[in-house]
Amino acid sequence: MERNHILRKGLVLGIILLFIGTSITPSTAQNIEKPALPSAKGNILYVGGSGPGNYTKIQDAIDNTSDSDTVYVYNGTFYEHVTVNKAIHLIGEEKNSTIIDGGGSNDVINVTVDGIYIESFSIIHSGGSPSWYNAGIQINSNYTSISNCLLWDDYVGIYVNRFCSNCTIVDNHIFDNEFDGILISFHADYIAISNNIIYNNSNVGISLGQKNNFCSVYENKVYQNAVAGISxxxxxxxxxxxxxxxxxxxxxCFGRCFYNWIRENNVYNNILYGIELHSDSANNTITDNNFVSNMRNNAYVWENPGWNDWGSDTSGGNYWSDYSGKDGYHGYNQDTPGPDGLGDTPYNISHEPNQNISNETNQDRYPLMFPYGWPFQPIFLGYVEMYFEKDRLGSSGWGTTGGLISRKILQVNTSLDELLLKIVLYFTVEMNYSLRFPFALSPLIAYGLQIMNYSDYSWNTMKLKHHGYWIWNENVSQEIYVHPKNFKKGDELQLYLNISGIHVPGLNSPGNIKSWEKFLRIAYNLPVIHKLLLHNWVLPILAPYNMIFHEPIPAIVLRFQ
Structure with missing residues (x-):
């Protein structure tokens, strides 16, 4: 894919007239209106347009090429079937207006040799059923790239034939085809399918055939296909x-599939299932996906699927919109007090009745409580335990038994105008506090998350507690905005955090909470008051806010790319 992007970015502003005054053969005919083209090792042949010596048929131009030549096709509709049998670049002027029409028979384009690059065409009206997989583009070669094309009203949009390998299908729109959008035949390996929009095909959007290995299907939008999105x-x-x-x-939908990685997909609003596994499919890793509002089941298994990895206690499993479990514990068995963003009980995958399918081998033991994928998913930084005792009021008032802080490294694209990050830290508080005062002096407990390099202080957990002994779980969070366009590729932004607690007897009326929050924000931004509150008691009965960690914790690294 990288090679294709480089090729497209290599477009020059115009074709420089060479050898003015010399004779020009049809294979190199040019005029002052020639468009920008990628640099090529060989000659450039033109089809259509008004230049002297331009070809009128695409096939005639191809027949007169040699390997490494480029055939450039001007806007227009070309009613023909094209066989690309030279290792060339075949490039249209503009994908919406440069049309190859197969007239309803055979393949529109048939690629028969290795190393071909096709870009920027509308490819329509291949032959249909019952012919065997007639296609807009049929690939019978290796190292072929198809990019920035529209393929519609064909039988199959793009068909990669058996035993082909190392082909790339990127940035295409493939829709309204009679069978599949993309169909990969058996033993076709190392096929990369990315950044395509594939919809409204009468069978499957992307169909991977038998015995395909080392294929990658990523960052595609696949919707409204009659049988399945990706199979x-x-x-x-x-x-x-x-x-x-x-x-x-x-x-x-996957049958008899093994050792695959199914990750970070958003699968939603499908009529039957979000994901279906069947026919002994096993040893697949299925994590960090969002399965949302799929109408019958978010997941379904049948015909004896084996063990599949649905997630771990360290990174979590998948998000299921119909999961009803709670999050009060963490750890391998989810039995240690304190939430971690993972459900405490497994999500059992639905299966066909009367089949001997084990829930233990087909369940997500660590379902995500929030959808995966920042900035929409909170960034969970870990877990810490704290305790508070009356006898320690003279020192800091707070102690910590430590905890786990997970350092996150996030890749950020510098093309984004604005990125919203929601940062969350979980903790458990143990309090042993008793004052012989009336209820009005019961303490108000507040916690704040401090993100270094940002001035705002988030006090989003404020609770009224009575005298006595309590244990409760909380989380603190803060939203910050990052503007990636202010950074250049290769830059890194380190974010540190600290967490503060404040204990205030006597502020237990709801009306006082907002006033207290305002005071905290003012105090945080005035260094003198900030230092006074951090290190000293203002009044014997008024506890200051206390930083839990002696030094800020390096928590997040944003790497700009």
Whole structure:
């Protein structure tokens, strides 16, 4: 894919007229209106347009090329079937207006040799059923790249034939086809399918055939396909990553698939299932996906699927919109007090009745409590335990038994105008406090999360507590805005955190809480008051706010790319 992006970015502003006054053959005919083209090792042949010696048919130009040449096609509709049998670049002027129409028969474009690059065409009207997989583009080669094309009203949009490998399908719109949008035949390996928009096809959006290995399907939008969004049959060691799959009959469907990575997909509003596993599919890693509002089941298994990895206690599993469990514990068995962003009870995958399918091998033991994918998902930094005792009022008032703080490294694209991060830290508080005063002097407990390099102080947990002994779980969070365009690629922004607690007897009326928050913000921004409150008691009965950690904790690294 990187090679393709570099190629597109290599467009020059115009074609410089060379050898003025010399004779120009049809294979290199040019005029002053020639468009920008990628640099090529060979000659450039033109089809359509008004230049002297330009070809009128695409196939005629291809027949006169040599390897490494480029065929550039001006806007227009070309009624022909094209066989690309030279290792060339075939480039249209503009994908909406440069049309190759197959007239309803055979393949529109048939690629038969390695190393071909096709870009910026509308490719329509291939042959249909019952012909065997006629396609807008049929690939019978290796190292072929298809990019920035529209493929519609074909039988199959793009068909990669058996035993082909190392092909790239990127940045295409593939829709309204009679069968599949993209169909990969068996034993086609190392196929990369990315950044495509695939919808309203009459069978499957992206269909991976038998015995495909090391394929990658990532960052595609796949929706409103009649049978499934993305399917695999005997797919192995491949990645289905960061796709949006919605409004299909089934979102993701895999049979007899092994050792694949299905991660970071948004799968929602599909008619039957978000994901379906069947026919002994096993040893797949299925984590960090969001399965939301799929109408019958978010997940379904049948025909004896084996063990699959649905997540771990350190990184979590998947988000399920129909999960009803709670989050009060953490750890491998989710039995240690204190929340961690993971459900305390497993999410059991639905399965076909009367089948001997074990919940233990088909369950998400660590379902996510929030959807995956920042900035929409809170960034959970970890867990800390704290305690407070009356006898320690003379010192800091707070103590900590330590805890786990998870340092996060996030990759940020510098093209974003604004990025919202919500940062969350969980903690458990143990309080042993008793004052022989009336209820009016019961303490108000507040916690704040301090993010270094940002001036705002978030006090979003404020609770009224009575005298006595309490244990309770809380979280503190703060939202901050980052403007990636202010950074350059390669920059890093380190964010540190600290957490503060404040204990204030006598401020137990709801009306006082907002006033107290305002005071805290003012105090935080005035260094003299800030230092006074941090290190000294203002009044014997009034506890200051106390930093839990002696030094700020390095918590988040934003790496700009």
């Amino acid at each position: 695999g049959c005997e797919l192995e060691k491949s990645g289905i990553i960061n796709n949006n799959v919605s409004d299909n009959h089934i979102g993701l």
